[in-house]
């Protein structure tokens with residue numbers, strides 16, 4: 001019998017599955033606690049379940065985890081992890097230190113079909129969607145590799161477009177925020193999109209997590225040249241959806257703006273950005289382009305970045321130049337893509353058994 005990956009089920013789905021097997025629904029909550037709070041990797045560890053229930057679970061489900069295959073640490077302690085999935089695909093996550101805490105940047109797809117020109121993942125193309133467990137499992141695997149880390153924030157900004165894997169992204173957020181799961185506040189979770197308008201509208205109604213948009217240009221021709229998705233959902237449609245997001249959520253939006261030399265780093269772009277976005281609150285992260293193997297673009301001059309930032313600040317726009325974390329280990333924005341693997345330090349698999357006391361948030 002083909003077993004179900006139990007960590008790819010939401011609490012509601014698990015309740016339904018267990019009642020279908022003749023178990024009371026509340027047992028699903030107990031199983032969730034074992035999986036996500038006590039980090040059980042074996043049904044036998046779930047000692048408040050009777051033996052017959054444990055063997056029933058073992059007959060129908062398995063508990064999968066990601067296999068850590070590499071780890072690279074930068075000078076600022078930003079760490080890139082590489083994981084092998086059970087079909088041999090590789091994905092990456094990036095752990096970014098923020099004082100005492102850490103932000104974990106997770107992947108949602110193997111590759112990406114959107115083909116943004118400045119992004120290594122996009123250049124390498126799409127292979128498949130990640131299952132729920134393969135998204136949340138990045139958190140478990142990172143903490144297993146380094147039990148000292150306290151992951152306070154999770155950003156869906158790794159490999160892939162989260163809204164192109166919408167259902168699993170929302171289910172993963174459900175597991176991360178469940179009171180029987182990881183117990184993260186929705187406010188500590190950010191989903192970043194390249195601008196998939198129908199899914200942004202769905203997200204407004206279905207999630208309370210924070211939204212970030214990879215905007216990168218406020219002229220359609222420039223944006224389309226960088227991000228083919230703009231042909232399908234041009235700026236007018238995107239901005240319309242974001243205004244609705246703000247109207248309904250009463251929440252600000254983060255714009256990621258990758259600055260590329262002589263493409264979108266001129267003052268005209270800053271003026272357009274300030275003009276078009278003045279109607280709702282947002283903050284802008286300016287990210288000077290991180291070069292990667294095969295990239296056609298260059299990083300802008302520091303002076304131009306400063307002028308751009310000062311223009312936005314001068315017009316009352318919250319704007320910061322994001323420190324480039326992990327550039328030398330190819331872990332910075334747009335550099336993920338499972339390249340340079342030969343330089344990645346192989347690490348032993350995490351120990352099996354029950355892991356206690358994982359993240360603090």
Ligand code: SF4
Nearest residue numbers: 112115116119122160
């Ligand atoms: S920037 Fe994001 S959406 Fe665009 S190709 Fe890269 S991973 Fe995909």
